[in-house]
Amino acid sequence: MVIKIGARGSLLSRRQVKEVMGEIPHFCEWVETVGDRDLESSLGPMEKTDFFTREIDQRVLDGRCDVGIHSAKDLPDPLPEGLEMVALTEGVDPSDSLVMREGDRLETLPVGAVIGSSSERRDRVVKGLRPDLKCIEVRGPVDKRLEMLDRGEIDGLVVAEAALIRLGIERNRISLPGKTAPLQGKLAILARNGDKEMEAFFKKFDxxxxxxxxxxxxxAPKKGTHLPLIEIVPRDFESFEIKKAFADMEEYTHLIFTSQKGVEVFFQCMGHYGLKLGQKKIFAVGRKTAVALREKGLRDLEVAVEETQEGIIHLLALEDLGRAYVLLPQSALARPALAATLRIRRIRHQVCPLYDTRTRWPEVKPDLKNFDEVFFTSPSTVRAFQEVFGKVPKGMKVSAIGPITEQSLKLHL
Structure with a gap:
């Protein structure tokens, strides 16, 4: 059987196809996508769209190709109707790297040096290390972007470490801290829904x-078993503590949101009091909290690269807060680090516990022997699991979002 593959025509994409297929008989149609042709549009609004995958996916849907092989981070969400992911490879190093000319170091780059990047997230990481650096959007194949660095058009280039590894490029570079694009470094193989032959063939790569x-x-996850062990219970919006905090809404200069649920309950409370937000500087912990705020119509956000209170504390260190008045709408179980920092810096603020997080006891407790892994999303889920199940069975894998939840796992389970 010769498998017909669709993939982008860049050198990196060709290496990715080789990584998956090796010596397996295949024919590859190298496709130019709209993302390859359009080198002017900013990638920001294109996140989670089919900008780099559309033409390839259409060939799979039309039957001209059996599968499409993509960088998993380029996949649209949701996937096009009629397609499914039959494999997600283990991948290579998911980090980002800052490539510089030989002999340069981050500390020795001149003030205002120009860094080529391709996302706001990467820009924030760079500026977190050197606020004076100027980030500009740079598009095109990795080798072409590196040529810009060699010609002196830019002084540094942020690029996925996985791309450098796959291309065999050895350049002067440093690894950047913080989270990267979801699924970066992994390859996704898409086939038509119900194509059992492709599903069976690529299972070994999954x-x-x-x-x-x-x-x-x-x-709820797209796959796996969902057993929510916590529930969010908003507090009485007419309580003295909440009424007092929301009475000063017009005066606040800064709002800091540390969770998606905090955003949801905050705007419920705003509706309860019939208040409008007005002009304020908004900070968000992580991408999901930022998405929840954008769904409420807020666009100009400061988003912490590190999805913890410490990430927000780092952002606030760069702010002039001499005349600020800050509101922290949050869970009653929120960690005190952020509020303590504001107190130490003598920044006027109010902490407003808007909701409680409680253990939700399942009607039927599943047998943990039926699972290979438990996935935790917050310290509250760790505590709830301990209440409901006790210890994690020996040999079972545990995973967590973020360092704080990982820390909680080590302490309690």
Whole structure:
């Protein structure tokens, strides 16, 4: 059997196809996507769209190709109707790197040096290390972008470490801190829904075991078993503490949101009092909290690269807060680090506990022997699991979102 593959025509994409297929008989149609042709549009609004995958996916849907092989981070969400992911590879190093000319170091780059980047997230990481650096958007194949660096058009280039590894490029570079694009470094193989032949063939490449993962957080996963062990209970909006905090809404200059649920309950409370937000500087912990705020119509946000209170504290260190008045709408169980920092810096603020997080006891407790892994999304889920199940069975894998939840796992389970 010769498998017909669709993929982008860049050198990196050709290496990715080789990584998957090796010596397996295949024919590849090298496709130019709209993302390859359009080098002017900013990638920001294109996140989670089919900008780099559309033409390839259409060939699979039309039957001209059996599968499409993509960088998993380029996949649209949701996937096009009629397609499914039959494999997600283990991948290579998911980090980002800052490539510089030989002999340069981050500390020795001149003030105002120009860094080529391709996302706001990467820009924030760079500026977190050197606020004086100027980030500009740079598009095109990795080798072409590196030529800009060599010609002196830019002084540094942020690029996925996985791309450098796959291309065999050895350049002067440093690894950047913080989270990267979801699924960066992994390759996704898409086929038509119900194509059992492709599903069976590519099963050996699939690193996922999500069908035997128990998810105990609030959000339902696309695959696996969802058993929410916590529930969010808003507090009485007419309580003295909440009424006092929302009475000063017009005076606040800064709002800091540390969770999606905090955003949801905050705007419920705003509706309860009939208040409008007005002009304020908004900070968000992580991408999901930022998405929740954008769904409420807020666009100009400061988003912490590190999805913890410490990430927000780092952002605030760069702010002039001499005349600020800050509101922290949050869970009653929120960690005190952020409020303590504001107190130490003598910044006027109010902490407003808007909701409680409680253990939700399942009607039927599943047998943990049916699962390979438990996935935790917050310290609250760790505590709830301990109440409901006790210890994690020996040999079972545990995964967590973020360092704080990982810390909680080590302490309690």
């Amino acid at each position: 690193s996922r075991k999500k069908d035997r993962v128990l998810h105990v957080g609030l959000s």
